[in-house]
Amino acid sequence: MEIQQEIDYKRIADAIEYFRLNFKSQPGLEQAAEHVNLSPFHFQRMFKQWAGVTPKQFLQYLSVEHAKAILKGEKATLFDAAFETGLSGTSRLHDLFIKLEGMTPGEYKNGGEQLQINYSFAETPFGTILAASTHKGICYLAFVDQGHEEAFAELYRHFPNAVYTHITDQVQQNALFVFTQDWNKLKEIKLHLKGTAFQLKVWEALLKVPMGGLTTYSGVAGEIDNPRAMQAVGTAVGHNPVAFLIPCHRVIKATGELGQYHWGSARKNAIIGWEASKVFSV
Known part of the structure; x- marks a missing residue:
């Protein structure tokens, strides 16, 4: 269970970094999911379970405007x-x-x-x-x-x-x-x-x-x-x-x-x- 949690976090962190580096091009759910080798459905579910919000909502909290x-x-x-x-x-x-x-x-x-x-x-x-x-x-x-x-x-x-x-x-x-x-x-x-x-x-x-x-x-x-x-x-x-x-x-x-x-x-x-x-x- 602990090993799986570590793997899940690394995938989430990788996805967040991908969004951050490619924010200007506004990559979609499918692109981010592909980047971490997951289906869009499983990526969305994993991200929502981890953060409580969708990837798109999460990225809003990392925007310069929000800060x-x-x-x-x-x-x-x-x-x-x-x-x-x-x-x-x-x-x-x-x-x-x-x-x-x-x-x-x-x-x-x-x-x-x-x-x-x-x-x-x-x-x-x-x-x-x-x-x-x-x-x-x-x-x-x-x-x-x-x-x-x-x-x-x-x-x-x-x-x-x-x-x-x-x-x-x-x-x-x-x-x-x-x-x-x-x-x-x-x-x-x-x-x-x-x-x-x-x-x-x-x-x-x-x-x-x-x-x-x-x-x-x-x-x-x-x-x-x-x-x-x-x-x-x-x-x-x-x-x-x-x-x-x-x-x-x-x-x-x-x-x-x-x-x-x-x-x-x-x-x-x-x-x-x-x-x-x-x-x-x-």
Whole structure:
């Protein structure tokens, strides 16, 4: 089942990238289905099951016009109305459940010395992910594209002096509920992060960007009261150690273009469109 989910996501991501690269020619359902070696019927059904909307509707959420409208605040009333009526408002709540705590200077300096870190691999709508946690919360979350061994090696580089146990704990399980959209099971998610004071401020600012919402590097710089620090903000965003939960994928260019992403532009497109489909399709 997990292998099939990975295959399905890769096909969806491939189709999204195909649409993005060929948007000007407006390729149809048949062309996209052929690109991923599926019949139009099966492709439409798979895409609708994954995103909750049709491929054509999904691509609308990835358009520059849609992004600009959100950046200008034209969607704010929709967010407010949805939240007040209890419709798609609950799909934003996971941002409010996330609490961030920085590691102590000693933990930061010593590469996680004496830290006990549990880690495990799980499947998400966007591919395999590596989740790692301390007794205080999630300390690392990264998509796996080069195999489990390389993914763990990258985690180890973050905390070379920690003690590791390959086990799925309750902290990880609770955090992963955000991918299922089952808010009834979601308790408060705590993050235990290794970062500078500036990085922590940037990551906290990202948590304020709601699901379906977007911001820019200058927007984040303004949020932390340092409007000239756009380049430093970009660096901090790029060093985000917790994929998806700290939504660095919601930071785009001021032009409305979605831009690059640490875990690949195709995945960024998939996540942004998926989140928009959960909010705006209600």
